[in-house]
Amino acid sequence: MPAVERLSISVTPTIVQPLYPYSTNIDHAPVAKKARTACSTYDADHSDFQYLSHLTPSLATSESSLTSIASPHGGAPRPIRARLYNAPRKEWENYAQEIEGDPRRFYKCHWPLPGGDICLYDAKKQAMKRHIELTHLAYKSHSCGICGKSFGQRTSLSVHVATHTGEKAHLCPDDDCSKAYSDASRLLRHRVKVHGYIVRKTAPKSFAVCHCFRLLTIPSMAFQVKEIPTTPFDGQKPGTSGLRKRVKVFQQEHYTENFVQAIFDSITAQGATLVIGGDGRFFSPETVQTILRIGSANGVAKFIVGKDSILSTPTASNVIRKYKADGGILLTASHNPGGPDNDFGIKYNVSNGGPAPENVTNKIYEKTKTIKIYKVIDAPPVELSKVGDFTYGPTKVSIIDSVADYLILLKEIFDFPLIQSFLDAHKSDYRVLFDGLHGVTGPYAKEILVGALGLPETSIQNCVPLPDFGGGHPDPNLTYAHTLVDVVEKNGIEFGAASDGDGDRNMIYGKGAFVTPSDSVAIIANWAHVIPYFQKNGGVKGLARSMPTSKAIDLVAQKKGLEYFEVPTGWKFFGNLMDAGRLSICGEESFGTGSDHIREKDGLWAVVAWLNIIAAANANSPGKLIGITDLLQAHYEEYGRSFFSRYDYEEVPSEGANALVAHINDALKTGSLTNTVHTSQSTSTQFTISNLYDFEYTDPIDKSVSSNQGQVITFSDGSRVVFRLSGTGSQGATVRLYVERYVPPEAGPAELGRDAADGLKGLIEVALKISKLKEFLGRDKPTVIT
Numbered sequence: 001m002p003a004v005e006r007l008s009i010s011v012t013p014t015i016v017q018p019l020y021p022y023s024t025n026i027d028h029a030p031v032a033k034k035a036r037t038a039c040s041t042y043d044a045d046h047s048d049f050q051y052l053s054h055l056t057p058s059l060a061t062s063e064s065s066l067t068s069i070a071s072p073h074g075g076a077p078r079p080i081r082a083r084l085y086n087a088p089r090k091e092w093e094n095y096a097q098e099i100e101g102d103p104r105r106f107y108k109c110h111w112p113l114p115g116g117d118i119c120l121y122d123a124k125k126q127a128m129k130r131h132i133e134l135t136h137l138a139y140k141s142h143s144c145g146i147c148g149k150s151f152g153q154r155t156s157l158s159v160h161v162a163t164h165t166g167e168k169a170h171l172c173p174d175d176d177c178s179k180a181y182s183d184a185s186r187l188l189r190h191r192v193k194v195h196g197y198i199v200r201k202t203a204p205k206s207f208a209v210c211h212c213f214r215l216l217t218i219p220s221m222a223f224q225v226k227e228i229p230t231t232p233f234d235g236q237k238p239g240t241s242g243l244r245k246r247v248k249v250f251q252q253e254h255y256t257e258n259f260v261q262a263i264f265d266s267i268t269a270q271g272a273t274l275v276i277g278g279d280g281r282f283f284s285p286e287t288v289q290t291i292l293r294i295g296s297a298n299g300v301a302k303f304i305v306g307k308d309s310i311l312s313t314p315t316a317s318n319v320i321r322k323y324k325a326d327g328g329i330l331l332t333a334s335h336n337p338g339g340p341d342n343d344f345g346i347k348y349n350v351s352n353g354g355p356a357p358e359n360v361t362n363k364i365y366e367k368t369k370t371i372k373i374y375k376v377i378d379a380p381p382v383e384l385s386k387v388g389d390f391t392y393g394p395t396k397v398s399i400i401d402s403v404a405d406y407l408i409l410l411k412e413i414f415d416f417p418l419i420q421s422f423l424d425a426h427k428s429d430y431r432v433l434f435d436g437l438h439g440v441t442g443p444y445a446k447e448i449l450v451g452a453l454g455l456p457e458t459s460i461q462n463c464v465p466l467p468d469f470g471g472g473h474p475d476p477n478l479t480y481a482h483t484l485v486d487v488v489e490k491n492g493i494e495f496g497a498a499s500d501g502d503g504d505r506n507m508i509y510g511k512g513a514f515v516t517p518s519d520s521v522a523i524i525a526n527w528a529h530v531i532p533y534f535q536k537n538g539g540v541k542g543l544a545r546s547m548p549t550s551k552a553i554d555l556v557a558q559k560k561g562l563e564y565f566e567v568p569t570g571w572k573f574f575g576n577l578m579d580a581g582r583l584s585i586c587g588e589e590s591f592g593t594g595s596d597h598i599r600e601k602d603g604l605w606a607v608v609a610w611l612n613i614i615a616a617a618n619a620n621s622p623g624k625l626i627g628i629t630d631l632l633q634a635h636y637e638e639y640g641r642s643f644f645s646r647y648d649y650e651e652v653p654s655e656g657a658n659a660l661v662a663h664i665n666d667a668l669k670t671g672s673l674t675n676t677v678h679t680s681q682s683t684s685t686q687f688t689i690s691n692l693y694d695f696e697y698t699d700p701i702d703k704s705v706s707s708n709q710g711q712v713i714t715f716s717d718g719s720r721v722v723f724r725l726s727g728t729g730s731q732g733a734t735v736r737l738y739v740e741r742y743v744p745p746e747a748g749p750a751e752l753g754r755d756a757a758d759g760l761k762g763l764i765e766v767a768l769k770i771s772k773l774k775e776f777l778g779r780d781k782p783t784v785i786t
C-alpha cells in the first residue's frame with residue numbers, strides 16, 4: 001500500500017446529538033435536529049478512508065489543492081471524505097437490551113415513543129446499534145470535509161462528496177462500455193437497462209413501519225407458514241386457456257387452493273414477481289386473497305395486483321412485460337358468463353406475457369393429481385381498492401391501476417392524431433359505438449375513445465365492469481353482442497365494436513357490415529403500413545392464424561412475400577414465433593386479433609387498428625367517405641373472399657361429442673370417405689372430398705408437437721370443413737363446426753358480395769350429412785352461428 005499523505009484538519013468537529021432529553025412524550029421532530037458542539041478525532045482507520053488525510057477547510061474547498069492529495073493507488077486524486085466519529089460510543093446501549101434466551105442473539109430496542117409506546121424493533125447487535133444511532137439518536141457521524149454537511153451513512157457521504165469533486169468512481173465492468181457513475185445505484189440501473197444485467201434476487205423480507213416512521217426490515221421467519229392437508233380433485237386440467245369451471249366448483253373447500261398451490265409447485269415461486277389480474281368476475285376478490293396467502297407462503301417476493309382485482313388480459317400481458325415480472329395469474333373465464341351460478345377461471349401466464357405453453361400447463365395438471373398439502377400464511381386481507389405499495393407477510397404487494405399504462409402503449413402503436421382529426425372532421429357522418437358488454441374493457445375504452453380521441457360519452461355503452469356482466473354473455477359475436485348490433489342497426493351507426501369479458505376479443509360491426517375475425521386480421525395485415533408501430537419496427541415480419549381460421553391472411557402474406565404460419569387453436573401457440581421475431585400480426589376466428597406488442601390477443605388494439613386504417617384510407621380519399629363496407633369490398637376485389645362461418649353446439653352430452661369424433665376418426669383411418677362425392681340438396685352443388693386429417697402441429701421454434709387439434713375435411717374445389725371440440729367450456733362438451741369456401745376475385749362483385757350464410761349453404765348441408773352431427777348430438781340447430 002503506498003504511503004498516504006496525511007494533512008491536518010481543523011474543521012470544527014461535529015457531535016450530533018438530540019437537542020432534547022428523551023422523555024416519553026418526545027416528539028420526533030426535535031430528535032432529527034443536530035447540534036455541533038464538541039470535538040472528536042478523525043477516524044482514519046476505516047478501510048474506505050485509510051488513504052484520506054485530515055483536511056483544512058481551505059484546502060478542501062480549493063480545487064487546485066484537491067489535486068495535491070495523493071491517491072494511494074496512483075492516478076486521479078481520491079475524493080475527499082472526512083469521517084468524524086463524534087458520538088458517545090456506548091450511548092445506544094442505553095436503549096437496547098439483549099433478548100434473553102434468543103438463539104439468534106437478538107437485541108430489542110426500548111426507545112420511548114410518543115404516547116408511551118416503545119419501539120421494540122429487534123435485530124442483531126450491530127444492526128441494533130445502527131438502528132438506534134441513526135433512527136433515534138439521529139447521529140450523522142459522516143461529515144463532508146469540504147462543506148461540513150453530515151450524513152448518517154458512509155455511502156451517502158460518498159455520493160455527496162462526488163458532487164464536489166465530480167469523481168465517478170463506479171466504472172461499468174461490462175465489455176466495451178466506458179460509462180462511469182458517482183454512485184453504485186446509478187451504475188446498477190445502467191447495467192440493468194443497457195446490458196440486461198439480472199439482479200440476483202434475495203430471500204424475501206418483509207417490511208413494516210416503526211412507530212418512529214422508519215421503514216424496518218423484518219426477517220421472513222416472523223410469519224408463520226401453515227401447511228394445510230388436502231387431497232386431489234379430479235379434472236383440474238387447464239383447457240385452451242386455463243382452468244374453467246362453474247363458480248360453485250371453485251368454491252368447494254380446498255379446490256381453488258389446490259390449483260393455486262399446483263401452479264406454485266410448477267414454477268420457481270421463491271423470490272418471484274407475479275402479476276394478478278382478471279376480468280373482475282364473481283369470486284375474483286376472494287381468489288386474489290387466496291393467491292396472496294398461498295403465494296406469500298411459497299416465497300413470492302412481490303405481487304403486482306390490479307385494483308379491485310381487475311386487469312384486462314391484454315393489460316396483464318403488458319404489465320408482465322413492462323415490469324419484467326416472472327409471470328401472472330389471471331382470474332377469468334374470458335367470454336363465458338359470470339355470477340354465482342356461472343363460470344370462473346384461473347390461467348397462468350409466463351414471463352413473456354403470454355399464456356403458459358403446454359409443458360407448463362401439463363406440469364400444473366400433474367401436480368394437481370398428487371397434491372397433499374398447500375401452504376398459507378396468516379395475514380389480514382389486502383385492501384384491493386387502494387392503489388399503492390403494501391406489505392403482506394414477507395411479500396410486497398403493489399396495487400396498480402393499469403389504464404394509464406395501456407393508453408401509453410396504444411399511443412405508441414397507433415397514429416392517434418390522424419384518428420382524432422378524422423373523427424373530429426366526421427362527427428356527424430362517422431359515428432362510433434363501443435360496447436364493453438359490462439366486461440373489463442369499459443374503463444380502458446372510456447380513457448381511449450372519450451378521453452384521448454375526444455369522442456362523446458354516447459359513443460360507449462355497457463362500460464361499467466360488473467361481476468356478472470349484467471347477466472349477459474360477454475362474448476362479442478352476432479348472437480351475444482346483440483346490444484351492440486341492435487343499436488348499430490337501429491341508429492345506422494357507421495362504426496361499431498365490442499369486446500369480451502376480459503378484453504382480449506373483439507368484434508367489428510358497422511351498419512350492415514359484419515367483419516368476420518378472419519377477414520379482420522387479413523385486412524389489418526394488408527394495411528399494416530399505416531400503423532406507426534410496424535413502421536417503427538422495420539415492417540411486418542410474419543403473419544399467422546389458428547388452423548380453423550379462414551385462409552384470407554395467407555393470401556395477404558403470399559402477396560406481400562411474408563412468412564406465414566398455421567397453428568392450433570389457442571393464443572399460446574403464437575408466443576414462440578413472436579419471441580423469435582418471426583411473427584408480427586395474427587388472429588383467430590374466435591374473435592381474437594393482435595400483434596407482437598404483447599403476448600395476448602387484444603380487443604381494443606383491434607378496434608383502434610381499424611380506426612387507424614379507416615382514418616388513413618380517408619386521408620387518401622378526399623371526395624368519398626370510406627367505411628367498413630368499402631374496405632371489405634376492396635379487399636375481396638384484390639384477394640378474393642373466403643366465405644367463413646362457425647356453428648357452435650354448446651353444452652351437448654360428452655358421449656355424443658366423443659361419438660362424433662370417433663365417427664370422423666374412423667373415416668380418417670379407413671379412408672372410406674376419400675374421393676366420395678356429396679351433393680347439396682338445396683343448391684345441387686357437388687363437393688368431392690379430397691382429404692381428411694387430424695391437425696397436428698410442430699412448433700418451429702421449440703419443436704414441441706401438439707396432436708389432435710381438430711379434424712379437417714378438404715374438398716376438391718378448395719373448400720374445407722373442420723370439426724373441433726371446444727377447450728374452453730365448463731360443462732358437458734361444445735362441438736364447433738367451421739366451414740370455409742374460397743371465391744376468387746374474378747367471380748365478380750355480385751358473387752363476392754353475397755351473404756355468407758347464402759354462400760356457404762351447400763357446404764354446410766354436406767358437412768352435417770357426412771358427420772351425422774345431428775344424430776350424434778341430438779341437436780337440430782347450433783346454439784350460436786358466427
Ligand SMILES: O=P(O)(O)OC[C@H]1O[C@H](O)[C@H](O)[C@@H](O)[C@@H]1O
Nearest residue numbers: 240241570571588590726727728
Ligand atoms: O377452445 P374454444 O372454446 O374453441 O376457444 C378457443 C379460444 O379460447 C380462448 O379464448 C383462447 O384465448 C383463444 O386463443 C382460443 O381461440
